[in-house]
Amino acid sequence: MDTNATTPTHTAPAARPAATGGHQRIDQFKTEIAELDVKTPADGNERWYLLAGIISMAVGMVLILGGYIGASGTALVAEQIPYLLSGGALGIGFVIIGGALFVRFSLSRYLRFWLIREIYEERAQTDRLVESLGAIEALLADRQNR
Amino acid sequence: MPTEELPPDDVPLLELRSVRAAYGRIEVLHGVDLVLPEGQVFALLGPNGAGKTTTLSVCSGLMAPTGGGFYIAGRRMNGAAPDQLARSGVCTIPEGRGVFPNLTVRENLQMMTFGGVSLADVEAVAYARFPRLAERRTQLAGTMSGGEQQMLSMARGLATNPALLLLDELSMGLAPLIVEELYEIVAQIAAEGVSILVVEQFARTVLGVADIAAIMLHGQIVRVGPPHELEDELSAAYLGA
Numbered sequence: 001m002d003t004n005a006t007t008p009t010h011t012a013p014a015a016r017p018a019a020t021g022g023h024q025r026i027d028q029f030k031t032e033i034a035e036l037d038v039k040t041p042a043d044g045n046e047r048w049y050l051l052a053g054i055i056s057m058a059v060g061m062v063l064i065l066g067g068y069i070g071a072s073g074t075a076l077v078a079e080q081i082p083y084l085l086s087g088g089a090l091g092i093g094f095v096i097i098g099g100a101l102f103v104r105f106s107l108s109r110y111l112r113f114w115l116i117r118e119i120y121e122e123r124a125q126t127d128r129l130v131e132s133l134g135a136i137e138a139l140l141a142d143r144q145n146r
Numbered sequence: 147m148p149t150e151e152l153p154p155d156d157v158p159l160l161e162l163r164s165v166r167a168a169y170g171r172i173e174v175l176h177g178v179d180l181v182l183p184e185g186q187v188f189a190l191l192g193p194n195g196a197g198k199t200t201t202l203s204v205c206s207g208l209m210a211p212t213g214g215g216f217y218i219a220g221r222r223m224n225g226a227a228p229d230q231l232a233r234s235g236v237c238t239i240p241e242g243r244g245v246f247p248n249l250t251v252r253e254n255l256q257m258m259t260f261g262g263v264s265l266a267d268v269e270a271v272a273y274a275r276f277p278r279l280a281e282r283r284t285q286l287a288g289t290m291s292g293g294e295q296q297m298l299s300m301a302r303g304l305a306t307n308p309a310l311l312l313l314d315e316l317s318m319g320l321a322p323l324i325v326e327e328l329y330e331i332v333a334q335i336a337a338e339g340v341s342i343l344v345v346e347q348f349a350r351t352v353l354g355v356a357d358i359a360a361i362m363l364h365g366q367i368v369r370v371g372p373p374h375e376l377e378d379e380l381s382a383a384y385l386g387a
Contacts, residue, residue: 025235026159026184026339029309030219032234038226115171 050105056098063091157220159184159310159341160205166213167197167204174200176365177214180343182310182358187332187342189352189373191380192362198345199241201362202312205343206238207231218310233261237308241315243299247288251279254287254298258305272301275331293324300331311335311342317351329355353377 067087071080160182167175174197182188192198203209204216207228215222218236232238246254255268273280276297282290287298296316303311313332317325333355336342346352353359353373360370361379369376 023339025307026309029235033219033221033223036221036223036226036230036234038221038223038230 046105046109049101050109053098053101053103053105056094056101058098060091060094060096060098063087063094065091067091158182158217159219160188160343161217161220162201162204162214163217164214165201165204165211165216167200167209168212173212174365175204175211178362178365178367180360180367182341182343184341185336185339186357187336187344187355189356189359190343190345190362190367191352191359191376192347194347196362197365198347198362199314200365202238202314202343202345205310205312206236208238232306235307235309236312237303237306237310238312239299239303239314239316241318243292243295245287245295245298245302248286250286251283251290251298254302255305258302261306263305263307268305271305271307272298275304275334276301291324292320293328296320296324296328300328304335308340311340313342313344315345315347317346322351325351350377350380 064087067083070083070087074080158181160180162178162180164177164179165175166173166177178197178201180188180190180201190198190201200209204211207223207226207230211224216224218226218231223231246257249257252265252269255272256265258268259265269283273283278294279297279301282294287295290298316328316332320328329351332342332344336355344352344356353376356373358370359373359376360367361376362368369379
């Protein structure tokens with residue numbers, strides 16, 4: 001493409017006043033920033049998920065127990081079905097969801113502690129190694145000097 | 147001193163306090179402190195892999211810090227979405243320009259009309275600042291020189307009328323003369339009151355327009371000071387001396 005063939009027919013107009021009105025723009029910027037709806041990420045989310053998992057499991061157990069008590073109170077199958085659904089199925093659902101949350105977040109905590117421990121031990125081992133090498137070097141230097 | 151205690155005029159436009167950021171479990175910023183006062187140019191220099199672009203990503207909201215605080219005009223912005231910040235006036239000009247190569251200059255500029263600004267206004271700002279783009283307005287962006295593409299990228303950014311400009315490796319792959327020309331424009335933009343954070347790996351040209359400079363190494367800012375003081379230390383920092 002011949003780039004020079006394009007003749008400049010467009011006369012560049014002046015920049016927008018807002019682009020040059022520095023202070024006004026900065027003030028507007030500050031106002032907009034102050035009004036922004038920022039959702040600060042919570043640091044303790046993990047703990048809450050763990051708690052939610054435990055509560056969900058407990059609720060599930062209570063529902064199952066309630067369902068069992070309700071169903072055992074009648075000999076009619078048609079009357080037992082609602083207990084089975086609202087107590088048994090819903091309760092199992094709560095237990096599964098709660099269990100998944102609990103396993104997911106307790107496992108990540110455990111793995112994080114494990115990783116930190118690994119790093120710590122590796123560093124301690126390196127320090128011991130460096131210390132030993134220093135001692136060997138000092139001994140060798142001492143022997144050479146004799 | 148906490149920002150909240152400062153008089154409003156002394157509140158820096160951008161501030162990072164002990165910012166930590168990580169890609170998954172790999173932490174790349176280990177407590178970055180940075181203060182960009184209003185209307186100044188801050189040059190962040192450092193070798194490849196120092197964490198400069200990650201710092202910009204935090205400032206533009208693309209990455210949430212894992213620790214510390216990121217403040218704009220005195221307000222803690224951890225967790226702010228990049229589009230929220232962009233709409234308010236934080237503009238990032240990324241490394242590698244990010245122009246659409248198969249679109250013409252005019253069409254590239256048209257992409258910036260999403261905020262409700264008319265194409266005529268966007269073009270007015272762009273061509274006033276970069277007259278060369280007016281000559282090239284029907285040309286495909288991908289067929290322009292690197293310097294012209296960088297101008298287009300800057301023009302597109304300036305069309306949003308930013309208050310805070312984040313520039314990533316402006317000089318990348320460009321001839322020294324073009325770099326000098328671009329930094330002259332950066333100085334003009336700063337003179338209009340826009341606060342600018344520039345990230346550079348090699349270009350010393352940026353030191354000529356910067357008010358404050360900092361050297362970043364291994365995810366930490368190791369030295370902050372006036373640009374002329376840091377110039378001599380740059381080579382030593384890069385070579386690990």
